[in-house]
Amino acid sequence: MSDLTLEQLDQDGAIQEGIADLYGHSRADFLRKAVVGGGVLIAALSGPPRVEAAAASDVRIFQFALNFEYLQATFYTETERLGTIAKMAARKALWARTLGAHERAHVAIIKKVLGPAAGKRPFFNFRGNTETEGRFTRTAVAMEDLTTALLTGLTPKLQDQGLTAAAFSLMTVEARHAAWARHLVGVVPVASAFDEPKSLNEVDRIVASTRFISTLRARTTTTRNPRFTG
Amino acid sequence: MSDDLKAPAEEDGDWEKVGVEALASRSDLLKRAAVAGSAAVAGGLLIAGLPKVAASAPSRAQDVRILNYLLRLEYVMAAFYETAAAEGQLTGEIQQFVSVVGEHEREHVALLQRILGDDANAEPSVAFGDGTSNPTKVAATARMLEETASAAYIGQGANLTKRAMIDAARITSVEARHAAWIADILRGHPAPAAADPAKSPSQVSAALRRAGVSISG
Numbered sequence: 001m002s003d004l005t006l007e008q009l010d011q012d013g014a015i016q017e018g019i020a021d022l023y024g025h026s027r028a029d030f031l032r033k034a035v036v037g038g039g040v041l042i043a044a045l046s047g048p049p050r051v052e053a054a055a056a057s058d059v060r061i062f063q064f065a066l067n068f069e070y071l072q073a074t075f076y077t078e079t080e081r082l083g084t085i086a087k088m089a090a091r092k093a094l095w096a097r098t099l100g101a102h103e104r105a106h107v108a109i110i111k112k113v114l115g116p117a118a119g120k121r122p123f124f125n126f127r128g129n130t131e132t133e134g135r136f137t138r139t140a141v142a143m144e145d146l147t148t149a150l151l152t153g154l155t156p157k158l159q160d161q162g163l164t165a166a167a168f169s170l171m172t173v174e175a176r177h178a179a180w181a182r183h184l185v186g187v188v189p190v191a192s193a194f195d196e197p198k199s200l201n202e203v204d205r206i207v208a209s210t211r212f213i214s215t216l217r218a219r220t221t222t223t224r225n226p227r228f229t230g
Numbered sequence: 231m232s233d234d235l236k237a238p239a240e241e242d243g244d245w246e247k248v249g250v251e252a253l254a255s256r257s258d259l260l261k262r263a264a265v266a267g268s269a270a271v272a273g274g275l276l277i278a279g280l281p282k283v284a285a286s287a288p289s290r291a292q293d294v295r296i297l298n299y300l301l302r303l304e305y306v307m308a309a310f311y312e313t314a315a316a317e318g319q320l321t322g323e324i325q326q327f328v329s330v331v332g333e334h335e336r337e338h339v340a341l342l343q344r345i346l347g348d349d350a351n352a353e354p355s356v357a358f359g360d361g362t363s364n365p366t367k368v369a370a371t372a373r374m375l376e377e378t379a380s381a382a383y384i385g386q387g388a389n390l391t392k393r394a395m396i397d398a399a400r401i402t403s404v405e406a407r408h409a410a411w412i413a414d415i416l417r418g419h420p421a422p423a424a425a426d427p428a429k430s431p432s433q434v435s436a437a438l439r440r441a442g443v444s445i446s447g
Contacts, residue, residue, distance in 0.1 A: 105424035152403050156395040165388035169425040172380050172406035176421035179407035189411040193337035194400040
């Protein structure tokens with residue numbers, strides 16, 4: 001079973017264009033061939049959108065996960081665009097760029113899974129946390145631990161066995177991000193023998209408290225600040 | 231942590247209506263599940279007795295086989311870190327890693343034993359060749375073990391019943407954290423792919439053999 005590359009996944013070129021914007025075309029070419037990994041995902045992603053035959057609760061879980069991946073991907077992309085990552089030491093920049101590339105790939109994966117059921121990217125305001133290395137790092141550590149807690153909680157609630165297997169392949173990646181982040185900042189990467197899962201509702205409350213998402217719940221009117229990215 | 235084996239929380243409403251029986255009527259899902267599990271063909275000591283896991287819907291009987299397979303891996307890791315701490319002449323961060331992670335693996339053994347109850351298999355005897363003889367070898371073997379364990383859990387997680395999966399998921403992410411930690415210590419790549427690959431039991435066995443780990447009993 002061969003692994004999936006970003007190029008196969010990103011057939012409309014949306015990710016590649018974004019990467020080319022960020023890194024120039026030679027880097028984009030390198031990343032295009034980057035292995036997304038997870039042979040399970042080939043099964044999960046082939047054919048029509050996976051959720052067509054899936055339970056409504058699976059659709060809800062993936063829709064929530066998509067919003068969360070949008071949040072993360074936008075956070076890392078904005079930090080890159082603002083030049084915050086370029087100022088980091090090499091090893092730390094590798095970490096920040098890897099996480100950005102992965103979260104963008106996760107957006108693409110989940111959009112493919114959801115098909116027409118995928119929601120649009122909300123608008124975000126990271127409130128200065130993409131502008132300095134210190135604030136970016138603190139936010140990233142918290143975000144990756146939260147994502148790990150979310151996926152350890154949500155994965156056993158999925159009904160479709162193929163989607164469940166795919167969720168395991170994503171969960172471990174978020175756990176790696178979290179451990180890597182904690183190691184970079186000098187905290188023990190694994191706080192306990194068992195990760196503590198969080199429910200969708202708990203995570204929703206935490207995300208709402210950050211006020212990073214300005215249009216998570218559809219409102220009829222939105223005031224957009226020019227510094228919002230979306 | 232025995233109360234962690236309860237059904238999904240009430241507050242989650244309709245999400246807890248987890249029906250594995252529903253899978254049986256959807257043959258395409260089962261075919262995909264077979265790919266997802268890719269655990270079908272057993273072979274090698276580690277997986278003796280493991281069934282064609284993904285070919286059938288989750289059940290308690292299947293949980294017992296899968297959880298014993300994972301327990302065996304946890305026994306191997308716990309034994310490795312215990313031996314490495316005693317013989318590896320460890321200092322600094324490798325020593326911290328072995329101490330912290332060794333304790334985690336012992337806790338994983340204890341939880342899986344508790345879930346399995348009387349069905350839990352006994353600890354095998356394990357030899358690590360020269361894998362515990364010095365800090366460099368300890369680190370390299372630890373990295374292989376953690377990567378392998380993470381991939382083994384990914385390979386089996388979706389084949390468990392929801393009750394067992396709740397705890398397996400909480401262990402899976404911790405094995406992945408271990409893998410990232412030791413990779414970063416070794417200046418390897420802590421998160422090499424956007425989605426982690428699964429390993430089948432025969433791939434797990436092969437990886438352990440390549441690293442000089444031999445298991446008997």
